[in-house]
Amino acid sequence: MSENRYELNKALAQMLKGGVIMDVTTPEQAKIAQEAGACAVMALERIPADIRAAGGVSRTSDPKMIQSIQDAVSIPVMAKARIGHFVEAQILEAIEIDYIDESEVLSPADDVYHIDKTRFKVPFVCGAKDLGEALRRINEGASMIRTKGEPGTGDIVQAVRHMRKMNRQIGELVSLQENELFHAAKELQVPFELVQYVHDNKRLPVVNFAAGGIATPADAALMMQLGAEGVFVGSGIFKSKNPQKRAASIVKAVTNYNDPKILAELSSDLGEAMVGINEQEIQLLMAERGI
Amino acid sequence: MKIGILALQGAFWEHAGKLKELGVESFEIRKKTDLQQSYDGLILPGGESTVMGKLLKELDLFQPLYEKIKDGLPVLATCSGLILLASELSNDSNSYFATMPIKVRRNAYGRQLGSFSVSADVKNIGKVPLVFIRAPYIESVENSVEVLATVNDRIVAARYQNQLGLAFHPEITQDSSIHRYFISICKNPVPII
Numbered sequence: 001m002s003e004n005r006y007e008l009n010k011a012l013a014q015m016l017k018g019g020v021i022m023d024v025t026t027p028e029q030a031k032i033a034q035e036a037g038a039c040a041v042m043a044l045e046r047i048p049a050d051i052r053a054a055g056g057v058s059r060t061s062d063p064k065m066i067q068s069i070q071d072a073v074s075i076p077v078m079a080k081a082r083i084g085h086f087v088e089a090q091i092l093e094a095i096e097i098d099y100i101d102e103s104e105v106l107s108p109a110d111d112v113y114h115i116d117k118t119r120f121k122v123p124f125v126c127g128a129k130d131l132g133e134a135l136r137r138i139n140e141g142a143s144m145i146r147t148k149g150e151p152g153t154g155d156i157v158q159a160v161r162h163m164r165k166m167n168r169q170i171g172e173l174v175s176l177q178e179n180e181l182f183h184a185a186k187e188l189q190v191p192f193e194l195v196q197y198v199h200d201n202k203r204l205p206v207v208n209f210a211a212g213g214i215a216t217p218a219d220a221a222l223m224m225q226l227g228a229e230g231v232f233v234g235s236g237i238f239k240s241k242n243p244q245k246r247a248a249s250i251v252k253a254v255t256n257y258n259d260p261k262i263l264a265e266l267s268s269d270l271g272e273a274m275v276g277i278n279e280q281e282i283q284l285l286m287a288e289r290g291i
Numbered sequence: 292m293k294i295g296i297l298a299l300q301g302a303f304w305e306h307a308g309k310l311k312e313l314g315v316e317s318f319e320i321r322k323k324t325d326l327q328q329s330y331d332g333l334i335l336p337g338g339e340s341t342v343m344g345k346l347l348k349e350l351d352l353f354q355p356l357y358e359k360i361k362d363g364l365p366v367l368a369t370c371s372g373l374i375l376l377a378s379e380l381s382n383d384s385n386s387y388f389a390t391m392p393i394k395v396r397r398n399a400y401g402r403q404l405g406s407f408s409v410s411a412d413v414k415n416i417g418k419v420p421l422v423f424i425r426a427p428y429i430e431s432v433e434n435s436v437e438v439l440a441t442v443n444d445r446i447v448a449a450r451y452q453n454q455l456g457l458a459f460h461p462e463i464t465q466d467s468s469i470h471r472y473f474i475s476i477c478k479n480p481v482p483i484i
Contacts, residue, residue: 008406011424011463015337015370018300037346039300039339074383074398075339076425098403098425121404248349255299255346256321 006143009123012076012098013144013207016040016230020220020251021209023047023234027072033237036247040076040098042232043069048105048152049235049274052284057107060088063095070095078125083290084110086119093122099144100124102137104289105151105234114290117141127211129162129287131169131198135190138206145204147228148287149212152235154276156213156222158287163210163226173198212287215240215273217253217266224257241271292477294332295320297356299346301338301371305462309470323351332365332477335372337424337460340397343371344387353387360390363483365453367473373456374427381430391451392433399428399445399458413440413448419466421447421459428458453480 019039024030030041045061046054060081070077076098081088083102088109092100102115104127117124118141127148128134134145147166149159169188173195176184185195197205210223211232220231231254237247249266256262294310296303298319310317317334320326333356335343347353360366360376368376375387377395400406400423408422414437421442429446432438439455440448447458453476461469 004408008408008422008424009403011422011460012403012406014302014305014463015339015424017302017304017338018298019339019342034341035345037300037342039342070402075341076403093404096402096404123403251342252346252349255350259322262322 005121006141009143010206012123013125016076016144016209017207018254019230020247020254021078021230021232022237022247023232024069025238027068029238029243030069030072030077032244033247034073034075036244037251038075038247039230040078041069041073042078042080042101042234044080047235047238048286049154049239050152051105052152059106060085060092063091066092066097067095080106081115082106083108084113084115086115089115089120089124093120097122102126102142102290104148104286108289114140125209127287127290128166129291130165131173132188132190133291134166134204134208135188135194135198138204139191139194142206144207144209146209146211146232149210149214150279150282151212151286153213153279153282154215154236154239154274155279156215156219157279159210159212159214159223160226162212162287163223163228166208167227170198170202170204174202214250215276216270217249217263220250221253221257221263224254230254236274239274246270246273292316292474293318293328293330294334294477295325295330296334297336297343297347297352297372299338299350300342301336302460302462303334303336303338306334306336306470309462309467313467313470313474315474320352321350323355326352326355332367332473333359335366335368335375336462337370337372340371340374340387341385343375344385347375347387357388357390360388360454363453363480365473365476365480366455367470368454368456369460369462370424370426370458373429373458376454376456377429391436391449391454391456393436393449393451393456394430394432395427396430397427398425400426409442411440411442411447413469415439416468416472419461419468420464422463423447423459426458429456452483
């Protein structure tokens with residue numbers, strides 16, 4: 001990937017900021033998401049809650065299904081590839097996907113290596129639970145980061161934990177003296193240049209979204225107040241009673257995340273949220289995949 | 292001098308950074324009460340036009356901003372902002388403010404693989420880096436519109452009265468000359484008869 005292509009790919013993530021990226025499984029859902037104000041959609045055969053329920057090996061989606069969603073909407077379309085499965089990524093690039101999510105929601109294809117994302121022209125977003133993971137993914141060519149959270153649970157606790165940890169670690173790097181950065185790079189297991197960037201700029205070199213467990217407008221606003229630049233909502237929308245209304249409310253909650261009066265209105269009469277599972281009840285921690 | 296930046300979704304923060312660098316005060320527009328102050332210009336940033344178009348209406352921002360623009364408030368519109376200003380979209384039945392008599396094609400260069408950057412001359416400004424992200428272009432303009440730049444024979448920048456419409460993203464490059472030009476329009480807007 002040329003330097004220029006990487007800049008263009010980081011720039012697309014900048015254009016998604018302040019927005020909501022919604023998981024959809026059909027062209028009809030994609031249209032509902034677009035009409036509700038999604039800034040992009042994630043096309044996949046099963047949303048994380050159903051992947052969790054079904055068990056078994058979960059793979060990238062049928063390209064034909066993804067293309068039917070590309071044809072249905074004008075906003076960017078993303079799709080997931082398994083961690084380390086660079087051929088699934090090649091297939092997604094061949095159908096001109098706008099963003100690839102190298103995702104722990106699917107079964108990992110490689111237990112050591114992530115995809116060498118620098119070999120692709122299309123952009124990648126990757127999950128991270130802490131600053132080290134985020135910078136390792138960026139070093140591999142990711143042009144956008146999201147918290148891992150815990151997908152398909154409707155439980156926000158892990159996304160909160162990951163965002164807080166990342167922010168705390170960024171704060172720690174910023175407070176270090178220049179000559180302490182070498183050691184920090186060693187501890188985080190990342191290149192010195194990326195540590196230097198975070199130290200100098202007080203932020204990641206790419207856009208950082210929240211993902212994994214967002215089910216309500218309040219969840220979305222919580223993540224924004226904690227410093228997320230936008231949110232992914234997976235199972236939270238189409239597993240709820242009134243997807244249209246909930247989707248539109250989450251979009252507005254991300255725009256006006258600092259206005260409790262507006263948030264109160266947006267949280268009213270939404271119908272039942274997705275049922276959700278608490279973290280103690282989970283059998284499989286997807287966030288532990290690919291570190 | 293104070294400039295309002297539509298901050299419903301997209302790259303509004305980058306515009307605020309440019310204005311700060313040039314010593315100009317700005318504020319974010321997210322809800323109706325944000326408009327209870329005087330301002331000399333408006334920026335419509337890049338992002339998704341479908342999101343901004345919808346939120347403008349649902350947050351009751353559309354009508355007050357529309358009237359301001361029609362009455363001559365200087366506007367800098369980049370990428371999706373250009374779509375909001377266009378009087379007609381060639382591949383979409385929606386239109387938004389429709390205050391600029393131009394026809395715009397959405398996602399005109401295709402998906403993200405079609406995104407690109409070049410350096411080109413912009414009239415009244417000079418050579419600047421132009422970054423196109425899933426960008427639109429202007430298919431045609433009425434005579435009253437001044438074409439400011441073309442890339443591969445496609446119009447990518449135009450001015451109509453005090454409205455500056457760009458298909459590209461000056462807010463994410465190192466160059467600040469486009470913002471400087473916009474600020475000069477805000478200082479001396481053309482009177483609307």
